[in-house]
Amino acid sequence: MAALPDQTRADMSADIQRTPDCPGGVTKAELRAAINAADDWADANAAAYNAALPAAARTALTARQKARVLEFVIRKRWEAA
């Protein structure tokens, strides 16, 4: 999957700022830069994530399903943090 469109990144930044736990230690521009960096990182490391999956899942799952697995892992790690 390619990096997210600029408008999508902007929408994400707006959405995050509407949550009760909106990051408060950065400015709006810095928050947007963090979103850009996170998406760029995800884009650059997609192949590495795919390679890290066991062969069974790597070959059986679709890209969307693999992304969903990663989403669940990140969410649980975030909730535990």
Next chain:
Amino acid sequence: MTTSRASLTPFSAELPTSNAPQLIVVNGRPCLGFDATTQETAYWSLMAPQGVDPSPLTISIAYMMASATTGGIALGVSVEAITDGDATDLDATTSFDTINTGTVASVPGTAGYIDVLTITLTNNDSLAAADYLRISVARVVADAADTATGDLYLLTADLRDDV
């Protein structure tokens, strides 16, 4: 001498049908929550108090931030003053004067701490006592100074003059 002329509270605000700040209660304190990315506006209507003199007219706005501990904010305040007999079709038009913008370079370093921004209402629509007065307050999210993330909670505001 500075004189308080009107107190504007969250529960007395008039909220438009679109892009209104959220009326919420935080720790028992009524607040208007102004979004950081969508410009939202609240209005107050009143009769201009007797003795008011708009030279100068100021508004002091007490606020706190929901989560931000860095960055700045920008608030825009507009005045609409309509005198008895004015040819203004109230049910079809508005006649707000040019916006008065005030900024804060750095919000309090702890979310929930109070800060007060005072804006001189240079553009006051030639306000006079007994005018039908409307005041609008908006968070100017497009202003370069509005860099703080998350909601701005307006706690109360005080309209003042110096006569």
